[in-house]
Amino acid sequence: MLSVQQLHVKGRRTDLLPPTSLQAKRGELLLVAGDRQDQRTALALTLSGRMKPTGGRIAWDGTRPIKELRLASALVDSPGVNEPEQHLSVRDLVTEDLALIPRRYRGALLSKPWLKVNSFEDIADLWTEQLPPGRRMELLTALALANPHTDLLVVDSPDRHSADPADWLPRLEQLADDGGRPLAVVATVTALPPLWRGPAAVIGNSIHHPQGTPALAKVIELRLETEDAK
Structure with missing residues (x-):
């Protein structure tokens, strides 16, 4: 489980990341x-350990070292x-991304067989900018999971x-719901989808859990604004 308490990052004038608290469990999409x-x-x-926070606490499976995260x-x-x-x-992107996997996990991964096994042969010769959003998401997440030690997936603004x-x-x-490989999945978004009732949070505050724990006013406002715009 990913546990975050009052995580924040200072910017030049204001916080680049205002204090934010959240939890992301394996088997859930937040x-x-x-x-x-x-x-x-x-x-x-x-959240992915690529930036050191100014303050707050972040832990993955109870451990706090950023390296482990x-x-x-x-x-x-x-x-x-x-x-x-x-x-x-796409073919070159796959080649580059597979090369980044640590050698001890990489084995003989090559782009051509990987594209075939993962059913991406139909888009192999496209430029990445030509990819439909859905196929782009499928491809990039599949590449992220080519490393068998990836347990936490953080998707930025899909x-x-x-x-x-x-x-x-x-x-x-x-x-997130794959029983064979239970992942904790976090996605940052501009606004929550209108019908979303799963775990959610707003940058700056921890706000919602699907079992009905208290939600802050901001998430209600976000959903009302989304529904009004329909």
């Missing part, structure tokens, strides 16, 4: 809403950090590619 891209990315980087987590499609370069073909949650939400739910 959505964290925030209207600023820089704050969503700062949270994603911190980084080894157990994968950061997916973070803008300006590790989002695929537009000039890359809704920036499509306003339709159907293009990214089902894939993340499927991964």
Whole structure:
């Protein structure tokens, strides 16, 4: 389980990440809403152990060393950090990403057989910028999970590619609900999908749990604004 208490990161003038508390359990998808891209990315980087927080506490499976968190987590499609370069073909992207897996876990992973086994041969020759949002999400999460030691998946702003949650939400739910490999999955989003009733949080506050624990007013406002806009 990922446990975060009052995690924050200072910026030049204001907090890059205001104090945020949340929990993400294995077998669950947690959505964290925030209207600023820089704050969503700062949270994603911190939750995956790629950025050192200024204050607060973060623990993965009861351990607090950032190194352990980084080894157990994968950061997916973070803008300006590790989002695929537009000039890359899918085949080249796969080659590059598989090369980043530690050698002791990599074995003989090569792009051509990997694309075939994971059913991505149909998009192998496309540029990454040509990928439909749904296939992009499937590809990038599959690459993140090519490392067998990835137990925490942190996806940065998948809704920036499509306003339709159907293009990214089902894939993340499927991964979290995989009994063969129980993952903790966290996705930062601009706003919660209208029909979402699963675990959720807002950057700056811990707010909601599906079993009905108290929700803060901000999540109610987010949902009302989303419903009013329909």
